[in-house]
Amino acid sequence: MSTRDTAPKGFENDVLQRRLDFDGPGPEVAEEIASDEALILDLDGYEGPLHVLLALARQQKVDLLKISITRLAEQYLTFIQEARRLRFALAADYLVMASWLAYLKSRLLLPKTERKATNEPAPEELALSLAYRLKKLEAMRKAVEALTSRPQLRRDVFARGDPEARLIIPSSRIEANVFDLMSAYVTQRRRELERHYDPTRRIEAYSLEDARDNLRAQLPKLNNWTALDEVAPQPRSAGGPRRVSYVASTLSASLELAKEGHLQLQQLATFETLYMRKRQALINKSDGASNDA
Amino acid sequence: MTPETLERAIEALLFAADGPLSASEIAYRLPEGAEVGKALAALRARYSGRGVSLEIINDRWQFRTAPDLAYLMVEEREEPRRLSKAALETLAIIAYHQPVTRAEIESVRGVGLSRGTLDVLHEMNLIKLRGRRRTPGRPVTYGTTDYFLEQFSLPSLADLPGAAEMRAAGLLDINVPADFMVPDPSNGQTTEDPLLLEEMEETEFAQDFFEKD
Amino acid sequence: MTPETLERAIEALLFAADGPLSASEIAYRLPEGAEVGKALAALRARYSGRGVSLEIINDRWQFRTAPDLAYLMVEEREEPRRLSKAALETLAIIAYHQPVTRAEIESVRGVGLSRGTLDVLHEMNLIKLRGRRRTPGRPVTYGTTDYFLEQFSLPSLADLPGAAEMRAAGLLDINVPADFMVPDPSNGQTTEDPLLLEEMEETEFAQDFFEKD
Numbered sequence: 001m002s003t004r005d006t007a008p009k010g011f012e013n014d015v016l017q018r019r020l021d022f023d024g025p026g027p028e029v030a031e032e033i034a035s036d037e038a039l040i041l042d043l044d045g046y047e048g049p050l051h052v053l054l055a056l057a058r059q060q061k062v063d064l065l066k067i068s069i070t071r072l073a074e075q076y077l078t079f080i081q082e083a084r085r086l087r088f089a090l091a092a093d094y095l096v097m098a099s100w101l102a103y104l105k106s107r108l109l110l111p112k113t114e115r116k117a118t119n120e121p122a123p124e125e126l127a128l129s130l131a132y133r134l135k136k137l138e139a140m141r142k143a144v145e146a147l148t149s150r151p152q153l154r155r156d157v158f159a160r161g162d163p164e165a166r167l168i169i170p171s172s173r174i175e176a177n178v179f180d181l182m183s184a185y186v187t188q189r190r191r192e193l194e195r196h197y198d199p200t201r202r203i204e205a206y207s208l209e210d211a212r213d214n215l216r217a218q219l220p221k222l223n224n225w226t227a228l229d230e231v232a233p234q235p236r237s238a239g240g241p242r243r244v245s246y247v248a249s250t251l252s253a254s255l256e257l258a259k260e261g262h263l264q265l266q267q268l269a270t271f272e273t274l275y276m277r278k279r280q281a282l283i284n285k286s287d288g289a290s291n292d293a
Numbered sequence: 294m295t296p297e298t299l300e301r302a303i304e305a306l307l308f309a310a311d312g313p314l315s316a317s318e319i320a321y322r323l324p325e326g327a328e329v330g331k332a333l334a335a336l337r338a339r340y341s342g343r344g345v346s347l348e349i350i351n352d353r354w355q356f357r358t359a360p361d362l363a364y365l366m367v368e369e370r371e372e373p374r375r376l377s378k379a380a381l382e383t384l385a386i387i388a389y390h391q392p393v394t395r396a397e398i399e400s401v402r403g404v405g406l407s408r409g410t411l412d413v414l415h416e417m418n419l420i421k422l423r424g425r426r427r428t429p430g431r432p433v434t435y436g437t438t439d440y441f442l443e444q445f446s447l448p449s450l451a452d453l454p455g456a457a458e459m460r461a462a463g464l465l466d467i468n469v470p471a472d473f474m475v476p477d478p479s480n481g482q483t484t485e486d487p488l489l490l491e492e493m494e495e496t497e498f499a500q501d502f503f504e505k506d
Numbered sequence: 507m508t509p510e511t512l513e514r515a516i517e518a519l520l521f522a523a524d525g526p527l528s529a530s531e532i533a534y535r536l537p538e539g540a541e542v543g544k545a546l547a548a549l550r551a552r553y554s555g556r557g558v559s560l561e562i563i564n565d566r567w568q569f570r571t572a573p574d575l576a577y578l579m580v581e582e583r584e585e586p587r588r589l590s591k592a593a594l595e596t597l598a599i600i601a602y603h604q605p606v607t608r609a610e611i612e613s614v615r616g617v618g619l620s621r622g623t624l625d626v627l628h629e630m631n632l633i634k635l636r637g638r639r640r641t642p643g644r645p646v647t648y649g650t651t652d653y654f655l656e657q658f659s660l661p662s663l664a665d666l667p668g669a670a671e672m673r674a675a676g677l678l679d680i681n682v683p684a685d686f687m688v689p690d691p692s693n694g695q696t697t698e699d700p701l702l703l704e705e706m707e708e709t710e711f712a713q714d715f716f717e718k719d
Contacts (some may be wrong), residue, residue: 047592050616093617132682136614139677143598146667151573151659154584158309158571161582163524164358164366173373174417176381178445182454185385186464188402271642302578304557305571309582322578344517358518365519365535463644
């Protein structure tokens with residue numbers, strides 16, 4: 001990777017070299033061309049914008065975390081311009097990075113006092129995070145060097161070429177782990193549950209009307225945040241609607257009721273449990289729970 | 294090449310070679326003029342009396358283990374054993390529902406237990422007889438062994454993953470009733486009598502035949 | 507068994523073996539109570555500086571030729587399949603961050619993983635699926651294999667070159683650590699101990715669901 005450290009100064013040369021390489025592609029090059037990344041790889045020797053940035057950052061010869069991001073942005077933009085001038089099709093990644101850097105640079109240059117309050121993280125934070133990513137990528141490159149310079153089996157060090165007897169310890173180990181055990185257990189319990197299932201009967205769905213009525217009936221009692229799972233009725237008979245249908249219809253009904261202003265819903269994060277309670281308009285609001293509807 | 298380096302080089306060559314090497318084969322891989330014969334003799338002396346010795350077989354040199362240690366090299370190979378699906382499933386039920394009778398196992402599985410299944414699990418020392426249920430017929434009950442815990446790296450029976458973990462692992466979907474329970478096998482059940490010592494030895498197989506109704 | 511006999515026996519076992527052996531595998535072949543650990547250490551010292559040395563690989567013991575003699579082993583050498591830069595970088599990321607998801611690998615490299623990269627690493631038996639992350643979508647996680655340690659002559663995962671320093675510098679987190687500070691080079695952070703192997707394993711377990719392999 002050291003050969004690319006001089007970019008972008010030597011960029012044109014590199015490109016030229018690469019093109020010449022194309023004329024007589026060795027098996028290795030051919031392999032690269034076959035891969036999805038062929039375009040990027042063979043275009044400029046970099047795998048992606050982050051790799052380009054790392055090479056550029058190294059020219060600043062300071063700790064990556066103290067790098068001047070504005071200067072880095074400048075260099076990267078020049079690099080991209082140069083590439084476009086040479087009419088190379090650049091992968092979208094490179095252009096996205098270019099516009100992001102241009103934007104970051106402009107925000108960094110803006111004095112703090114003139115920055116509008118936004119929800120976006122401070123540009124210094126973004127710069128630090130970029131510097132961290134570069135540092136990490138560099139660490140991984142060093143790791144590659146460290147790993148590949150270790151004595152490798154059958155390249156640098158060799159084990160017994162002619163083992164006398166295959167010394168394999170008699171094993172009473174079994175080839176199964178706890179996960180297998182759990183799955184085996186659940187498979188059977190599920191089979192047991194489904195054994196009473198009668199496929200000739202139509203699978204009923206829990207109707208939205210019923211769900212709404214049921215939720216309205218429960219509403220007066222829903223003073224505390226209650227999980228959707230608890231609000232949705234349990235299946236009553238084997239042939240009736242399935243649990244999933246109860247949950248889905250109750251969810252739909254709860255959305256309607258929330259829209260009508262009777263119910264409050266909250267979910268702390270994606271995939272988290274959904275909670276609902278009666279709208280607390282008249283109760284004091286300082287109970288700590290958020291009132292997002 | 295110093296004599297030490299030469300000796301080291303030959304040591305490595307002989308070790309890594311996939312068969313005996315002649316002196317000339319060794320010399321061929323070394324710088325010209327290396328005193329291979331001398332180094333081989335020195336190496337041979339160095340290994341004399343060790344667990345490995347340098348032998349000449351048909352004018353070729355080879356490291357062999359010392360003849361008096363041949364008994365260590367006797368080979369028996371046993372692959373990690375695979376449990377059949379039926380055996381794994383039966384084991385799982387015994388693990389979670391222990392102490393459990395044969396009839397109970399069959400009722401969860403929904404199919405009869407072939408006689409071999411429990412035998413295999415016994416043989417592998419994964420299950421054991423635990424006692425007798427205090428119910429008519431006093432059927433024997435099965436449970437898992439300490440070796441079972443060892444095999445599955447479980448500190449104790451209480452560490453068998455429960456319903457929450459199964460849900461987290463995506464094994465239980467929403468159609469499984471919310472009241473789906475996984476028994477906690479670490480709760481000792483006192484509804485059974487201990488087995489008598491002689492019963493543990495004897496009844497195992499007899500019981501297996503009887504219980505199948 | 508005298509210490510000398512024990513050392514000889516272990517020497518013979520390891521010399522003859524076709525793969526690394528753990529201390530317990532060795533002990534299994536020897537009379538009970540043999541002080542295998544001590545003998546292994548003595549044996550290791552005895553071979554130090556020789557053409558063959560006793561190495562710890564993946565917590566197991568194996569005789570291997572000395573690395574400085576690699577140039578002699580022309581006939582034994584297998585031209586190792588060359589890994590692309592992308593594959594090597596991916597391998598390093600997996601090795602140092604395991605268990606790690608595909609998305610995390612991509613975020614470190616800043617480019618999508620081409621389809622073949624993980625396949626190649628799998629095919630060469632350097633990586634394996636480790637489990638599933640307990641996060642939405644339950645993505646699978648990757649880790650390295652035993653073979654990876656053998657290939658790169660690593661005593662254990664804790665011995666990955668530079669890992670302790672990287673960890674101390676917060677570089678092995680996937681995202682910028684919350685308390686990440688521009689390190690002050692004047693006060694070296696080398697006072698931190700590397701993670702012990704069992705600690706590594708514990709955190710992995712908490713993070714990952716059950717390992718399946």
